[in-house]
Amino acid sequence: MKQQTYTNYMQDQFGFAGEGQLTDFMVRREGELFLGGHLNLNELARNYGAPLEVVYTPQITAQVERMYAWAEVARQANNYAGRFLYAYATKANFAAEAVQTALAAGVHYETSAAADLTIAHSLFQQGLLTEDRLICCNGSKEPNYLAAIRALRLDGAANVTPVLDDLDELDALLDLPAPLQFGVRERAAGNRDGLHPGNDRFGLSDAELRLAAERIAASPHQLVLYHAMIGSQVEDEAHFLATLRASVEGYCRLRRQVPSLRYFNFGGGVPTSGYRLGFSFDYAGFLSRLMATLIETCAAYDVPVPDLIGEFGRYTVANHSVLLLEVGAVKHGQAGQPDWYLMNSSMMVSLPDALLVEGQEFVMLPLSDWDRPVVPVRLAGRRTCDSDDVYPRPHRPPLMLPNSGAGLLVAVCGVGAYQQMISGRGGAHHCLSPEPARIIVSAQGEQLVTRYVPQQDQASIMRLLGYQPRPVPNPRPLRLTPVVVGASGVARRRIQPRPLRLVREAASGD
Numbered sequence: 001m002k003q004q005t006y007t008n009y010m011q012d013q014f015g016f017a018g019e020g021q022l023t024d025f026m027v028r029r030e031g032e033l034f035l036g037g038h039l040n041l042n043e044l045a046r047n048y049g050a051p052l053e054v055v056y057t058p059q060i061t062a063q064v065e066r067m068y069a070w071a072e073v074a075r076q077a078n079n080y081a082g083r084f085l086y087a088y089a090t091k092a093n094f095a096a097e098a099v100q101t102a103l104a105a106g107v108h109y110e111t112s113a114a115a116d117l118t119i120a121h122s123l124f125q126q127g128l129l130t131e132d133r134l135i136c137c138n139g140s141k142e143p144n145y146l147a148a149i150r151a152l153r154l155d156g157a158a159n160v161t162p163v164l165d166d167l168d169e170l171d172a173l174l175d176l177p178a179p180l181q182f183g184v185r186e187r188a189a190g191n192r193d194g195l196h197p198g199n200d201r202f203g204l205s206d207a208e209l210r211l212a213a214e215r216i217a218a219s220p221h222q223l224v225l226y227h228a229m230i231g232s233q234v235e236d237e238a239h240f241l242a243t244l245r246a247s248v249e250g251y252c253r254l255r256r257q258v259p260s261l262r263y264f265n266f267g268g269g270v271p272t273s274g275y276r277l278g279f280s281f282d283y284a285g286f287l288s289r290l291m292a293t294l295i296e297t298c299a300a301y302d303v304p305v306p307d308l309i310g311e312f313g314r315y316t317v318a319n320h321s322v323l324l325l326e327v328g329a330v331k332h333g334q335a336g337q338p339d340w341y342l343m344n345s346s347m348m349v350s351l352p353d354a355l356l357v358e359g360q361e362f363v364m365l366p367l368s369d370w371d372r373p374v375v376p377v378r379l380a381g382r383r384t385c386d387s388d389d390v391y392p393r394p395h396r397p398p399l400m401l402p403n404s405g406a407g408l409l410v411a412v413c414g415v416g417a418y419q420q421m422i423s424g425r426g427g428a429h430h431c432l433s434p435e436p437a438r439i440i441v442s443a444q445g446e447q448l449v450t451r452y453v454p455q456q457d458q459a460s461i462m463r464l465l466g467y468q469p470r471p472v473p474n475p476r477p478l479r480l481t482p483v484v485v486g487a488s489g490v491a492r493r494r495i496q497p498r499p500l501r502l503v504r505e506a507a508s509g510d
């Protein structure tokens with residue numbers, strides 16, 4: 001029987017004939033993959049080799065612009081009187097090129113920690129984060145985070161909005177001499193559906209919400225924002241809306257007591273397409289139905305509709321970055337098990353969420369050989385010898401790829417959100433797996449400009465670990481001393497002991 005090809009497999013499983021729009025961020029033309037419809041990944045692999053991290057910032061612009069356009073359609077369709085504000089949850093990717101591209105596309109800002117706000121402050125001073133943008137400060141606030149909020153407000157950012165996670169934070173901010181606008185985070189939303197344990201540690205109980213509102217009302221400050229986040233990567237739209245409905249009611253109840261309240265912020269949770277083929281989510285429909293829910297509920301409580309805010313992390317950045325990895329060797333699986341594709345990378349360093357988040361996967365596509373037979377395989381990171389350095393996780397079904405084996409290049413998609421922030425950029429990674437070369441492609445007017453950062457070099461990693469690399473001017477080959485004939489008449493070779501040296505390589509950032 002003729003074996004199924006990878007193209008046939010894609011046709012059977014996902015209705016993809018082999019050419020054209022493959023996902024909302026990837027197109028295949030003449031057998032090559034184009035990120036964002038424009039950036040030829042096959043060509044990059046030919047020019048720069050693999051492993052290679054590809055960063056394509058125009059995809060961020062596209063994501064933001066699309067969402068604003070869908071929101072506008074939803075506003076028109078519902079005659080929604082409030083505005084829609086897109087905030088970028090910078091924790092998903094703090095890289096300057098990601099944050100600055102999102103800002104240039106018109107996003108508002110969401111922070112989660114002191115350092116995050118320090119970046120916002122610097123962007124504010126440079127005029128890149130303009131005064132009209134809201135800066136929502138979420139998370140539990142340590143003293144340095146509170147101090148950073150105070151400093152930014154005193155520097156003139158009237159839209160910095162601490163979203164209270166605890167009443168202590170209010171105590172620490174009430175005496176600020178400049179008027180502040182506050183938000184409150186509803187604790188009940190965190191794990192209302194029972195699917196997001198860990199999320200219920202954030203925010204205020206109903207009683208605390210009322211107390212916060214009373215105390216702010218008695219101060220020179222204002223309560224303006226109600227925050228309710230139900231989870232992350234929420235792909236079931238009906239569930240998303242049904243779970244948010246109770247929070248919309250919470251907003252309306254508080255609005256009846258607090259006339260300054262004017263923003264309803266549903267936080268993160270809007271899903272990305274980068275994690276599985278066949279993904280679909282009706283973003284426009286979701287916003288439209290959420291606006292309809294707001295109109296209906298606000299009418300029932302006789303309060304005006306709020307401005308609607310979403311804080312988009314994964315949705316903004318997951319798909320602007322792709323890893324190109326190469327199968328270095330194939331190792332046969334145990335009897336009845338798929339073969340191992342040994343990758344020139346570490347899967348656990350590149351994709352930490354595959355280990356941390358139950359069921360987390362990533363879209364993976366071969367760059368070539370779609371006409372070859374498709375086989376089930378498992379990927380293993382060849383740059384560590386860790387039994388956990390495998391993808392997919394052992395209890396998940398194997399990956400389907402062409403049977404080409406060594407030399408096959410695979411595009412690992414959806415890696416632009418959280419993965420690098422969790423693994424860290426620079427520094428020493430597991431088994432000292434070096435970070436791959438990175439190519440950053442961004443738009444300057446109509447032009448695409450490219451910046452190349454070489455692979456992380458060994459010497460800089462060693463320095464971080466406390467080794468002092470010593471220059472080796474002329475590394476000498478190992479020399480054997482002349483044969484010495486011992487008293488027994490048996491020839492012995494003596495090897496001259498030499499100190500351990502580190503070989504200095506071309507520098508790259510650590």
Ligand SMILES: Cc1ncc(COP(=O)(O)O)c(C=O)c1O
Nearest residue numbers: 089138232268269311312313314
């Ligand atoms: C308060 C808050 N807003 C937004 C986000 C971004 O979520 P997502 O990546 O699902 O868009 C997060 C993520 O943890 C968050 O904690």
